[in-house]
Amino acid sequence: MNSTALHELSVAQLATQLRRRKVSAVETAEHFLKRVHANAALGAFLDLNEDVTLAQARAADAALAADAAGAPLLGVPMAHKDIFVTRDFVSTAGSKMLAGYRSPFDATVVTRLAEQGVVTLGKLNCDEFAMGSANENSAFGPVKNPWDCTRVPGGSSGGSAAAVAARLVPAATGTDTGGSIRQPASFCGITGIKPTYGRASRYGMVAFASSLDQAGALARSAEDCSLLLSAMCGPDPERDSTSLDAPAEDFTVTLNASLEGLRIGVPAEFFGAGLASEVGTAIDNALKEFQKLGARLVPISLPRTELSIPVYYIIAPAEASSNLSRFDGVKFGHRAAQYSDLIDMYKKTRTEGFGDEVKRRIMIGTYVLSHGYYDAYYLQAQKVRRMIADDFRQAFRQCDVIAGPVAPTVAWKIGDKADDPVANYLADIFTLPASLAGLPGMSIPVGFSADQMPVGMQLIGNYLQEAKLLNAAHRFQQATDWHLAKPQGF
Ligand code: GLN
Numbered sequence: 001m002n003s004t005a006l007h008e009l010s011v012a013q014l015a016t017q018l019r020r021r022k023v024s025a026v027e028t029a030e031h032f033l034k035r036v037h038a039n040a041a042l043g044a045f046l047d048l049n050e051d052v053t054l055a056q057a058r059a060a061d062a063a064l065a066a067d068a069a070g071a072p073l074l075g076v077p078m079a080h081k082d083i084f085v086t087r088d089f090v091s092t093a094g095s096k097m098l099a100g101y102r103s104p105f106d107a108t109v110v111t112r113l114a115e116q117g118v119v120t121l122g123k124l125n126c127d128e129f130a131m132g133s134a135n136e137n138s139a140f141g142p143v144k145n146p147w148d149c150t151r152v153p154g155g156s157s158g159g160s161a162a163a164v165a166a167r168l169v170p171a172a173t174g175t176d177t178g179g180s181i182r183q184p185a186s187f188c189g190i191t192g193i194k195p196t197y198g199r200a201s202r203y204g205m206v207a208f209a210s211s212l213d214q215a216g217a218l219a220r221s222a223e224d225c226s227l228l229l230s231a232m233c234g235p236d237p238e239r240d241s242t243s244l245d246a247p248a249e250d251f252t253v254t255l256n257a258s259l260e261g262l263r264i265g266v267p268a269e270f271f272g273a274g275l276a277s278e279v280g281t282a283i284d285n286a287l288k289e290f291q292k293l294g295a296r297l298v299p300i301s302l303p304r305t306e307l308s309i310p311v312y313y314i315i316a317p318a319e320a321s322s323n324l325s326r327f328d329g330v331k332f333g334h335r336a337a338q339y340s341d342l343i344d345m346y347k348k349t350r351t352e353g354f355g356d357e358v359k360r361r362i363m364i365g366t367y368v369l370s371h372g373y374y375d376a377y378y379l380q381a382q383k384v385r386r387m388i389a390d391d392f393r394q395a396f397r398q399c400d401v402i403a404g405p406v407a408p409t410v411a412w413k414i415g416d417k418a419d420d421p422v423a424n425y426l427a428d429i430f431t432l433p434a435s436l437a438g439l440p441g442m443s444i445p446v447g448f449s450a451d452q453m454p455v456g457m458q459l460i461g462n463y464l465q466e467a468k469l470l471n472a473a474h475r476f477q478q479a480t481d482w483h484l485a486k487p488q489g490f
Contacts, residue, residue: 045163
């Protein structure tokens with residue numbers, strides 16, 4: 001088959017071509033590696049190991065030759081956000097603290113995908129320890145948005161989203177703590193899903209905020225995301241005590257269910273003054289399309305939406321300050337070259353190893369957990385977190401899925417918010433509520449701004465209702481072609 005077209009194929013189509021032996025896994029991997037090199041200026045990849053990639057591809061070809069009906073992802077190349085630790089690739093979490101670090105084991109999600117025959121192309125840039133909304137906090141430089149290289153790709157899974165949008169890889173893993181799959185998917189015009197908290201194992205994900213961190217998938221379509229998620233999810237009781245006891249599901253089997261009678265909740269609080277009008281218009285048009293497909297719109301209220309920002313930016317830094325205490329120059333990664341005693345070694349190591357945003361969060365987190373402030377901040381935030389989850393519980397009595405914008409605006413210019421942490425935090429307003437409640441959420445492309453930047457719609461489901469989200473997104477994508485649009489030059 002004509003190899004120039006390989007990167008235009010969806011995961012599902014590519015898997016079929018591989019099974020039919022129209023193309024080999026080795027040719028496929030080589031084709032994508034070539035694209036990765038040719039587009040290195042995007043800054044999407046942090047590590048490659050071509051020997052390993054090609055060895056995995058040869059193994060996939062052998063398996064395909066032996067059993068063409070094998071696993072559905074056999075021979076399909078993917079890349080992993082650098083939050084997932086990997087034995088064969090460097091794992092940095094976007095931090096100087098872990099520059100050059102090699103893990104002795106693979107994250108469970110990486111293992112599960114490898115067991116399905118996925119070929120790993122490399123590791124993808126991200127905000128340092130997944131803290132950020134623009135991928136400008138990576139110690140290894142920013143990632144550029146393929147739709148406009150002067151703009152951010154979103155974050156923290158910015159490398160994943162940019163690589164998929166630029167067709168450097170058909171699909172990628174990401175992690176979402178407060179929006180880091182949905183928001184970059186939206187900014188780069190691709191599809192992304194974060195499952196229910198606990199559905200995919202956190203084992204081997206470098207921890208940011210453990211009660212929020214969740215692995216998920218980024219690809220061009222809901223159909224592709226459903227293939228990936230089916231492989232990634234499932235209990236991991238021995239390695240992640242918070243992994244849910246919910247069996248792995250095949251999310252592809254329910255993709256074609258009718259949307260007739262589906263009740264889509266539209267929260268008033270997601271359409272307020274802060275929403276850019278061009279984003280609002282694209283979302284309204286998408287809602288009309290859903291109505292044509294048989295869905296019914298139900299006005300709902302998520303009254304504590306605004307509070308999700310202060311609540312998240314207390315809880316996430318609190319957990320981060322604890323999780324990051326392990327980076328002390330003794331157990332992992334970077335250690336200062338010169339120091340006078342143990343305390344001095346800690347100080348210099350952490351001063352050198354962490355970037356500004358990470359230090360800011362360690363300080364905020366330590367403060368809100370400290371004696372005298374714990375009750376006023378951390379405990380209070382936990383109470384409001386519960387109330388935010390209760391608001392969703394109420395809402396899901398009236399509707400099956402919730403729809404709204406992913407972010408108030410399209411992707412901004414690189415540098416525009418780089419020195420203004422609060423401006424970054426405020427842009428998370430629509431993704432934080434579902435994260436705090438532990439609900440599944442996804443982003444699908446639904447239009448463009450006047451300057452041709454993609455707009456994403458967020459779909460939020462009730463607990464363990466990923467299939468419903470993927471079905472709704474898939475039906476929408478069968479009726480529209482926003483997800484097929486591609487950035488010029490890629
Ligand atoms: N933007 C949010 C933050 O900076 C969310 C990041 C994430 O989901 N990892 O914390």
